[in-house]
Amino acid sequence: MFLGAAPGPIHEPLTGRRLQPQDVQAEVQRRVAGYLARGVARGERVLLGFGNRVEFFADLLALWQLGVCVVPLDARLTHFEVETLARAAKARAFVGFEAVDGELAARLDGLGVAVLDSVEVARKPPALSATPPGFALDDEALILFTSGTTGNPKGVVHTHRSLRAKWTALGQALGLEKFRRTLCLLPTHFGHGLICNALFPWLSGQELFVLPPFTPEAVMRLGALIDEHRITFLSSVPAIWRLALKTARPPAGGTLERVFVGSAPLSAHLWQEIRGWSGTRDVCNAYGITETGSWVAGTTVGEFEPEDGLIGVPWGAIVAVTKGGSVDHPPGTGELCAPGESGFVWLNTPSLMKGYLDREDLTGQCVRGGWFLTGDLGFLDARGWLVLRGRVRDEINKGGTKVYPADVEAVAERFEGVQDLCCFAVDDPHYGQNVGLALVMPDGSPERLRRLHAWLRLHLAEHQMPVRWYRLDQIPRTSRGKVNRDHIAEACGRVAPVDLRGVFGDHP
């Protein structure tokens, strides 16, 4: 189960809760018995509808001991999105923390998904009558949904084997010394926060300190929290650092030894500012992709000067860059770029996902011969270091949280009166990017727009909501009928956005 003899202690700094390894084991065993008593069995899939609490980690380990595949969900998802994912995962159960919303429970019940409460499961469980079934290395361990929450979900399936490959590679490349008191303020429903920031050190026996994700109050106290808990390591995203640098006093205790930044491009300027604030030069740009179990390369290269796009060296992976971006020509058959020449970035790693859940078509579009086509553009420099220059992937990176235009479009296009549309990235000074929406909608009356807004609010999570709307006469398309989102962003830049506040006026 564990990479070391046992997981480390786990703390919630904001609540003061603290579990020693033996307490963790006891919490896990209570849950093993509780889930067994409720008929949860090996090979089933269970949704965890909460995160960033000690109970989440106890549930995760208990369910793994039972051979169950765990599907951590973003707690911000709408009921509609949870229902969509529950259906896609063919989930046996949904586990909430304390009260689960009645309407959500009814919807899940209608799908035959049992609704369980983490606290209740662990309360007075019966004595274990049998040894938990455990898991095989190639059993599914985690499904992380990265997109399609409103239509065709894209779930990254990791097995216990791919996760172990990840943690073993990280341990060998990075060591454990600097991770001995790790702070996690990233959400535990995505790879960066869960697999790497939290589980890698914790399952190796290091101490884990868990905060609620993306909470300004916690970020503003970051320096004080680092000092109070003698934190040696943390990982985060650029948007969080921008807030911390403005509002949090730097740590004064000198305990911080390493900082990772990932999930969004890190500028050289911000990089230097983080070095200054944190008091350590070991600030590393960590490149990670959910499909490869997150962290797969970074600037663990000794002394260096930060550069825009600099990633560094791989951790348990081979990196190659090809001239063509076709999945039919991976490295080996595809022509490799010369040092310094930009092309398409591929990764070959034993921590690669098993595939996308029930979507062999999608898996085939990016995996060939053991190589994974990342969707990133970049080059290997003369030192062999990876440098990224952009993405061909269709996504909006909102402060490290990915928003997929197709998810927004799948909801908006179902609203009566929307004849055509396109979701695209708009620049945002704080998040880096935000969500824009171009609409062809002849009836643009305030009442109609208010209804569309309510429709989107009902189906989209907060971070997916378009913040800038544009009405166009038509959506520009290529001669082959495809949309070029960059061109549409340019077209929208020439017209005034819809005055949404004016549309609402005094209508809440």
Place this chain on the structure above:
Amino acid sequence: MSRDTNRERLLRFLDAIRRPETPLAAIREDENLIRAGLIDSLAVLEIIVFLETEFEIEFPATGLDPGHLTTVTAILDLIDAHAR
């Protein structure tokens, strides 16, 4: 500048960054802006930038009490304290 003038400037700014469906008038001045749904959590950063540029408040190296940015009243108190 008087507190009333500061309030007017602050409310004008909040009106520009608020969620469109949540009118300013729906929020009490002592109500938590995020919990009341007026702004999202990272919009706090926009408030900080506003205070820096409009009121020349330099957030100190000693850090910021999160409670100072959660309500209209608290933000006005912060502006007043800086002016003194």
